[in-house]
Amino acid sequence: MSARTKGKGLLMILAVGAIGLAFTVEMSAQVQTTTDTTHGQTTTASKTVSGTIVALSGNDVVIKMDSDGSLRHFANVPDSARAIVDGKEIGIRDAKVGMHLTKTVTTFTTPKVITTTKTVTGKVWNVNPPLSVILTMEDGKNQQFKIPKGQKFMVNGQETDAWGLKKGMTVSATQVVEEPVTVVTQQAKLTGSMPPPPPPPPPDQPILVAVMVPVPEAAPAPVAEAAPAALPKTGSDLPLIGLLGLMCLAGAAGVRLVRTGRA
16 A cells, blocks of 8 residues: 555644644654543433333233323343332333333433544655645654645744655644534333232121021911802791791790799
């Protein structure tokens, strides 16, 4: 691979101020890289979802969401997944239908500025001002670097531009790159509660025992014979009249005897 191709891959030198080029010629020929990160203020946002387990099959779980009553199927839940249920850590194998779960996801957003500083020191092998320079590095290999507009170099403690570079000079230059990034991290916490226990059985009720007691049968009531509606056609009133006459005679005889006795 040629020195020109290598130099294109590195693109080491960018436009920086003179302060960033304050390196003496006594430094050995090398490329050094340092990185510094500045953190901004972290913001936090939380989101909570909850639901009740309505079906379990191995590592598959179906949960009815509290928010809208929809059913969500979670397939192949890993055995490593953990939840804190009633203060105890459990896995998917310990889950039960009716268990209520709450998942809280906290998102942390942190702005950062990553500052990367690369310094190069080498001996000028060839220069093509104001476009590029080829430096001989510490290992004896040549590398080409593009020269940004306004780039300054330090030579023997003095600042110069690309036009002041000469073959054989030992020079220093610095590349400073500031990259703003946003780092987002999330933390999930799963908690829950066991399903309520089944209602206790009702208290013991007294057992009713049926005892068969024989009841004597009541004697049938006598049936009164109905009187004949009319005397037989063969009947007659003469016997009754005769009986009444006899009774009258007997009474008269009795009265007479009583009178005789008193006389």
